[in-house]
Amino acid sequence: MDPVVALPAPLLHPLVARSGDRQGKERHALTDLAVGVLGRVQGVELAGAMGERLVELGFTHGAPVTVLRRAPFGGPLQVRLRDFMLSLRREQADAIRVRPAEGKGDA
Amino acid sequence: MLEVALAGNPNTGKTTLFNTLTGAHAHVGNYPGITVERRVGTRTCANGETWRVHDLPGCYSLAAHSPEEEIAHQALTGRLGDAPFDAVVVVLDATNLARNLLLLVQIAELDLPVIAALNMMDAAAAEGLDLDLVGLAADLGCPCVPMIARKGIGIPLLEQAVRDVAGRRQVKPSLVSVPSAEMRRAIEQARVVLGDLVDGRSDGEVLWWLCSDRSIVDRLQPGLGKRLELAVPRAQDPTRDVRRQVTESRYARIDPIVMRRVRRVRPRAQTPSERIDRWALHPVIGTGLFVVAMALLFQAVFLWANPAIEAVDHGMAWVTGLVHGALPPGLLSDILVDGVLSGVAGTLVFLPQILMLFLGIALLEDSGYLARTAFLVDRLMARVGLPGKAFVPLLSSFACAVPGIMATRTMGDRRDRLLTMLVAPLMSCSARLPVYTLVTAAVFAGTAPVLGFLSVGGLVVAAMYGLGFLLAVAAAFVLRRTAVKGGGAPLLLEMPPYRWPRPRNILRALKDRAWVFVTQTGAVIVALSVLLWVLMAFPRFQLPAEELASRQAVVAQTTAPDSPQRVEALRVIERDVERRQLEQSIAGHLGKAIEPLIAPLGFDWRIGIGLIGSFAAREVLVPVMAQVYGRGHDDSDEAVSAVGQTMLRSGTLTPLRGVSLMVFFAIAMQCLSTVATLKRETNGWKWPVFALTYLNALAWIASFVVYQIGAALGYA
Numbered sequence: 001m002d003p004v005v006a007l008p009a010p011l012l013h014p015l016v017a018r019s020g021d022r023q024g025k026e027r028h029a030l031t032d033l034a035v036g037v038l039g040r041v042q043g044v045e046l047a048g049a050m051g052e053r054l055v056e057l058g059f060t061h062g063a064p065v066t067v068l069r070r071a072p073f074g075g076p077l078q079v080r081l082r083d084f085m086l087s088l089r090r091e092q093a094d095a096i097r098v099r100p101a102e103g104k105g106d107a
Numbered sequence: 108m109l110e111v112a113l114a115g116n117p118n119t120g121k122t123t124l125f126n127t128l129t130g131a132h133a134h135v136g137n138y139p140g141i142t143v144e145r146r147v148g149t150r151t152c153a154n155g156e157t158w159r160v161h162d163l164p165g166c167y168s169l170a171a172h173s174p175e176e177e178i179a180h181q182a183l184t185g186r187l188g189d190a191p192f193d194a195v196v197v198v199l200d201a202t203n204l205a206r207n208l209l210l211l212v213q214i215a216e217l218d219l220p221v222i223a224a225l226n227m228m229d230a231a232a233a234e235g236l237d238l239d240l241v242g243l244a245a246d247l248g249c250p251c252v253p254m255i256a257r258k259g260i261g262i263p264l265l266e267q268a269v270r271d272v273a274g275r276r277q278v279k280p281s282l283v284s285v286p287s288a289e290m291r292r293a294i295e296q297a298r299v300v301l302g303d304l305v306d307g308r309s310d311g312e313v314l315w316w317l318c319s320d321r322s323i324v325d326r327l328q329p330g331l332g333k334r335l336e337l338a339v340p341r342a343q344d345p346t347r348d349v350r351r352q353v354t355e356s357r358y359a360r361i362d363p364i365v366m367r368r369v370r371r372v373r374p375r376a377q378t379p380s381e382r383i384d385r386w387a388l389h390p391v392i393g394t395g396l397f398v399v400a401m402a403l404l405f406q407a408v409f410l411w412a413n414p415a416i417e418a419v420d421h422g423m424a425w426v427t428g429l430v431h432g433a434l435p436p437g438l439l440s441d442i443l444v445d446g447v448l449s450g451v452a453g454t455l456v457f458l459p460q461i462l463m464l465f466l467g468i469a470l471l472e473d474s475g476y477l478a479r480t481a482f483l484v485d486r487l488m489a490r491v492g493l494p495g496k497a498f499v500p501l502l503s504s505f506a507c508a509v510p511g512i513m514a515t516r517t518m519g520d521r522r523d524r525l526l527t528m529l530v531a532p533l534m535s536c537s538a539r540l541p542v543y544t545l546v547t548a549a550v551f552a553g554t555a556p557v558l559g560f561l562s563v564g565g566l567v568v569a570a571m572y573g574l575g576f577l578l579a580v581a582a583a584f585v586l587r588r589t590a591v592k593g594g595g596a597p598l599l600l601e602m603p604p605y606r607w608p609r610p611r612n613i614l615r616a617l618k619d620r621a622w623v624f625v626t627q628t629g630a631v632i633v634a635l636s637v638l639l640w641v642l643m644a645f646p647r648f649q650l651p652a653e654e655l656a657s658r659q660a661v662v663a664q665t666t667a668p669d670s671p672q673r674v675e676a677l678r679v680i681e682r683d684v685e686r687r688q689l690e691q692s693i694a695g696h697l698g699k700a701i702e703p704l705i706a707p708l709g710f711d712w713r714i715g716i717g718l719i720g721s722f723a724a725r726e727v728l729v730p731v732m733a734q735v736y737g738r739g740h741d742d743s744d745e746a747v748s749a750v751g752q753t754m755l756r757s758g759t760l761t762p763l764r765g766v767s768l769m770v771f772f773a774i775a776m777q778c779l780s781t782v783a784t785l786k787r788e789t790n791g792w793k794w795p796v797f798a799l800t801y802l803n804a805l806a807w808i809a810s811f812v813v814y815q816i817g818a819a820l821g822y823a
């Protein structure tokens with residue numbers, strides 16, 4: 001039996017974590033993440049209620065996220081965030097910064 | 108009696124648990140001033156203790172971005188006038204603990220006695236998750252009850268847990284987030300602004316006011332939202348805003364607990380839902396499945412409900428006959444039969460379609476497919492300015508706007524929902540068909556087919572469907588920028604795992620829907636129906652005695668006793684009385700009074716009376732026109748066509764006038780049941796009146812353009 005941790009990697013305090021990755025210039029949006037590749041959320045760069053809602057749903061720093069599929073003709077994305085599936089439009093996915101994580105995704 | 112609240116994210120089995128706990132003892136109502144449903148039930152526990160169970164609206168977070176969240180918070184903090192809750196059972200999806208725990212932490216921060224009901228333990232085990240419940244309870248500082256609500260497993264433990272926490276504050280401070288210095292400052296600043304509102308209340312409540320949408324805060328306390336933003340300004344960089352920190356700090360508490368207490372005993376494998384989605388969301392196969400599913404749903408509402416509708420019609424005709432026979436002819440009999448009973452019939456006749464549609468929606472929703480349909484059509488619907496979730500309501504509106512408008516409750520965003528309700532009556536519903544038939548059978552019957560096989564009547568009817576749809580798109584575009592400004596929630600929805608629909612939940616949902624419709628919408632329909640009857644029945648008309656006597660004498664001379672001729676001749680007199688009653692009634696006078704208004708559309712006063720009468724329901728135009736001409740009427744196609752022929756002969760109808768009339772009916776809102784449904788679903792008269800005004804004005808303009816251009820081209 002191999003105990004694999006299901007849920008997020010240890011979280012630094014949000015403020016510390018954020019100032020840390022300000023060094024790294026390379027930032028990807030969730031829309032750029034290839035299907036099936038595991039990514040880690042870096043931040044939601046969307047002001048107002050929408051941004052807050054995304055954070056509440058679990059798009060917090062370090063949370064694992066995978067794009068499962070994209071609807072055709074520029075339609076919404078189906079993603080797995082943490083341990084559930086949701087769909088969101090590209091406009092929102094564009095505002096979610098992610099970093100491709102080491103290792104393979106599990107889509 | 109213990110007051111027990113059920114809270115939880117959507118799709119956690121909260122409704123199933125509520126149904127299990129309360130059995131048949133529950134009722135559904137509305138929270139005052141808002142269109143969120145309130146469900147309260149009672150439970151008698153194994154030891155005889157009774158609970159009042161409050162099913163709070165499902166929400167992901169307590170911070171209010173929608174009326175559901177606002178209500179959940181207001182109920183929890185005792186601002187709705189309920190007795191304080193003795194226990195708050197937070198139903199959690201054990202397969203997805205972190206996101207679910209956010210709500211639990213928020214509720215615990217309100218200093219409420221919480222219980223974590225870890226539902227779907229079987230699914231968690233199937234996914235290879237091992238939950239350390241003892242450790243979890245220690246970390247969370249509240250009882251953790253493992254449950255499989257759909258199988259009724261875990262209820263005794265839950266009863267025990269509720270008894271344990273009732274009245275006591277068992278939450279350990281460890282669960283509540285420790286604020287950073289910045290958050291601490293924000294809380295202090297907000298407390299100053301909030302004043303009495305949070306006097307002696309928890310920091311959690313202060314944070315709720317701070318993190319909720321300004322529009323909601325402003326509605327609860329005018330001007331408060333702005334003052335809060337001045338006191339605690341938003342950061343330039345949204346990722347550094349203190350409101351985000353509040354959520355992040357909660358997750359920073361939750362995540363380590365979940366990591367410690369939830370172990371994955373075998374690597375994550377593809378779940379059945381993910382395998383199904385490979386096909387169900389496939390660009391080609393998935394789209395095909397979607398079309399089939401929607402076609403079936405439409406068939407059910409449009410065709411399969413018909414036998415039941417006919418049964419209701421026959422049943423009501425029987426009751427009406429019974430009342431008619433039992434009462435002496437006169438005003439009382441008339442008001443009961445033509446006013447009240449016709450309103451009751453007008454309510455019940457919608458039930459089959461409503462039940463069919465909601466059966467379909469309940470199946471789609473309970474199985475998890477409804478969220479997928481929104482995913483599939485979102486792009487298409489976005490092109491016409493509506494969200495993907497508007498698809499099913501609008502499709503249903505082609506059968507009937509009443510169930511269509513009711514179906515908008517599956518839509519999350521309030522403004523999206525309102526917009527959809529306002530354009531739904533433009534979909535050509537089945538009640539318009541008799542009117543279309545009346546006109547096309549009369550004016551296009553003899554016309555040679557286009558290209559040899561397309562009947563002109565058929566083409567015109569198809570054009571009416573197209574017209575309604577295009578105007579709905581245009582109206583949505585305009586209304587989004589004017590009356591229903593803003594909103595338009597971007598598609599953001601959870602895709603729950605596929606599950607077998609639970610018959611009990613579906614039956615419960617159907618029962619609730621039917622009950623709410625009959626009692627609340629029905630009351631308005633009956634009231635409007637009586638009002639319409641008064642308009643058509645007053646002032647009373649009586650044939651002068653001499654005239655009646657002389658006409659009866661003529662009949663007696665010219666026909667043999669008991670011959671069909673005599674029966675027919677007497678009926679002619681009767682119809683003449685009906686015609687004159689209608690003509691000199693308030694409705695008749697109104698019809699004549701509006702003639703100058705409708706003359707530019709090509710309508711005379713006879714159609715004017717028809718328009719007023721058909722406000723009861725569009726198809727009523729046909730019998731009202733029959734009455735205007737003093738003709739008998741039944742529902743057969745021949746009778747409909749005969750009414751049309753009479754209109755044609757009298758010059759009331761010409762091909763151009765017919766088209767103008769069809770255009771008017773395609774657009775106008777002439778359905779008191781839709782008005783009543785809009786009133787009930789928006790909880791007020793503002794939006795039904797708005798819909799009446801804009802749709803009827805639009806109908807007038809469109810008919811005007813059609814008739815005037817046609818007349819100018821010489822078609823009059």
